[in-house]
Amino acid sequence: MGGRAELSVALADTSRFAEVSFYYRPAGTTDWKLIGTDDNPRYRVYQDVTGLPKGTLLEYRIVAKDLSGRYSATSSWAFVGDPTGSSGPSAISYDPPEKQPGSVSVPGSFNASLGCPADWLPDCDKAQLKLDSEDQIWKASFNLPAGDYDYKAALNGGWDENYGVGGARNGSNINVKPTGGTVGFYYDHATHWVTSSAQGPILTVVGSFQSELGCAADWKPDCMRPWLQDLDGDGTYTWASVQIPKGGYEFKVAHGLSLDETYPADNVTLTVPSDGMQVRIDYVLATHQVSVSVTQPSAKPDLSVARAVLVNDGMIAYPANAVPAGTPASSFTWRLHASAKGGLGLDAEAIVGGEVFSLSRDGKGLPAGVRLAHPELADAIALRVDPAVVGRMKRLLAGQVAVAMYDDQGRLVDATGLKRA
Ligand SMILES: [Ca+2]
Ligand SMILES: [Ca+2]
Incomplete structure (x- = not known):
């Protein structure tokens, strides 16, 4: 990342969130500095990193406040470098943005050959792309003489907002060397990536989830x-x-917006275990290798609040709303993490530091007596502490204790601190 970097976060269910704040600190320093807060999706802020030396490692903390005033947080990091479009602390969102610009054009050194009065004219009628309402991508086909050209994407007929190499705002010119004939140009306002069919095949995922x-x-x-x-x-x-x-779905990767060339030979199967999961598909053009990952989006686990309740030394009540809608609680496991010196941390995948103890879910829920004494916990998930650990609970609670929830692939789904009832 570099220049004026865009930081964004993809939240699974944007209707649940009120605002998202972005903080940063150079690695090795202690104070978090607020970059900004955004109160509408897709949540993003801009950070000017031009004053920071190249190579500086920045840590980020992204705190989301939901409509009930609850906070959740995630962490990430980035190095200060040259501006690129893939900067930012979390996976860039490829889902269509809420708002599209008024117009998008491709000013460049080929504009005159399209019939524009001159080259590099963002307001030339003949260099405009058109928004495709089906996929929210800006497109146009131009008949370009063979040559060596540079261009960019410009929004709203001027240079105020323009994108170059890597989708970077005010980024470098993009080079294209068409061999003569029709060239398709494409711009995605979600990522600001602009490219053409003369720079390599346009690659789409074709599959049973497109509808x-x-x-x-x-x-x-x-x-x-x-x-x-x-x-x-x-x-x-x-x-x-x-x-x-x-x-459950199947898909392939298609070259050139047609089914004539697709990879791999057989369909790839994709299972999405619950709504709101982040599905990521990667394709290596040189080898045609396809990979897919399905993960719980960030901004859920948070050790700085205690949402799990120790109802007695042998039983923990875990908030039922941590289980994604439509997924049975039986497909998750819970563990107790403890550190006498308070060294528990959270990375993207797991709780790190300290000792780990397994917890077993009691399908019958909390005992009637507990529910009577604590009606607010009535729906909670009941987790039994290993009998060998019950006697140590008092001492463990003197340090830092957290309860983490993992899915059937062992991925961290949720985590929170533990407090006594
Ligand atoms: Ca479908
Ligand atoms: Ca890449």
Whole structure:
């Protein structure tokens, strides 16, 4: 990241959140500095890192406040470097943004050959792209003479907001060397990536989840909602979304917006265990290797609040709303993490530091007596502490204690501190 970096966070269910604050600190320092707060999706702020030396490691903390006033947080980091479009502390969102610009054009050194009065004219009628309402991608096809050209994407007919290499605002010019004939240009306002069919194949994911994303049909290669993009130019093309509903799907990667060339030979199967999961598909153009990951989006686990309650030394009540809707509690496991010196930490995947103890879920829920004494815990998930650990509970609670929830793949789904009832 560099220049004026865009920081954004993808939240699974934006209707639940009121505002998201972004903090940073150079690694090795202690005070978090507020960058900004955004109160509407997609949540993002801009950070000017031009004053920081290149190579500085920055840590980020992103705190989301939901409509009931509860906080959740996630952490990430980035190095200060040259501006790129893939900067930012969390996975960039490829889901269509709420608002599109008024117009998008491709000013460049080929504009005169399109019939514009001169080159590099963002307001030239003949260099405008058109928003495709099906996939929310800006598109146009131009007949370009063979040549060596530079161009950018410009918004709203002027230079105030323009994007170059890697989707970077005010970034470098993009080079294109068409060999003559029709060239398709494409711009995605979610990522600000602009490219053309003369710079490499346009790559889309075709599959049985395209209709769920808003395409007119499944297996439709020219619906670019799942558009694989290479913002950092490393040859791996990526697309990610939190909008594929729970279910089982199949997909392939298609070249050139057609089904004539697809990879791999057989369909890839995709299982989304619950709504709101982040599905990420990566495609290595050189080797045609396809990989897919399904993870719980960030901004849930938080050790700075105690939402788990120790009702007695042998039983913990865990908030039922941590279990995603439509997923049985039996598909999750819980563990107790403890550190006498308070060294528990949270990274993207797990709780780190301290000792770990397994907890067993009691399907019958909390005992009637506990529910009577604590009606606010009536729906809570009941977790039994290993009998060998019950006697140590008093001492463990003198240090830092957290309860973490993992899915059936062992991925951290939620975490919170533990307090006595
Ligand atoms: Ca479908
Ligand atoms: Ca890439």
